[in-house]
Amino acid sequence: MAVSAQESSGMRQHGFFVDVVSLAHGEVSLASGPPRPEALESWELAVRKVYEQHMCRLEKQVVTADNKALETGLLVQDYCGQIQRQEEEKSELTSQVAVGQRELQSLREDMEATRKNYDGQLGMLTEHICTLSLHLSEKDASLAALQAHKVLCGRCGMWNAMGKLLAQPGNGTCQTCKEKVLSTG
Missing domain, CATH: 1.20.5 (Single alpha-helices involved in coiled-coils or other helix-helix interfaces)
Incomplete structure (x- = not known):
């Protein structure tokens, strides 16, 4: 277109x-x-x-x-x-x-x-463990000294070590005469 x-x-x-x-x-x-x-x-x-x-x-x-x-x-x-x-x-x-x-x-x-x-x-x-260890050492030394002490039996006159008297098989009896020297309890 x-x-x-x-x-x-x-x-x-x-x-x-x-x-x-x-x-x-x-x-x-x-x-x-x-x-x-x-x-x-x-x-x-x-x-x-x-x-x-x-x-x-x-x-x-x-x-x-x-x-x-x-x-x-x-x-x-x-x-x-x-x-x-x-x-x-x-x-x-x-x-x-x-x-x-x-x-x-x-x-x-x-x-x-x-x-x-x-x-x-x-x-x-x-520090606390060291202190406890020191106290245990002192107690061990004191216990060792106590166990080293001797007790005189009144019946037979024998000197018995405190450690042996406190031990379980003896139960506070004299090692020689078997008489009661120490009462444990």
Whole structure:
């Protein structure tokens, strides 16, 4: 369908997009040369159609460029959103690392305090064991001295060692006469 220049501009004003303006072969040769006075109106119409055709192409290119710009803008917006989400995620991870480091530091401090407490308790227990060991040594020496004492049997006059008198088989009897020298109980 061929559309004249006047029809094309009228259609454009009403919101129609006319993308093809057809030129006859004669119109192309007429518009490409200088105007002749006898064909001035047809030359003007041919030139107008040529310009219309160029305008249609330019409009198509503008629409294509606008679509590409819109598409690129959407991609940029999407990329900005991704960057923002990654920044938020990075920030969240950074805060989690900071919390983890604080918890680790707190655990280290607790472990150090516990170690110091255990070292202090171990030192006190060692001192207490040394004191008990010393008391046991003193008691052992005292017991050895007591067991070394001798008791005189009143019946036979024999000296009996206290350790032997306290021992289980004798039960406080004299080793010689078997008379009760010491009461155990």
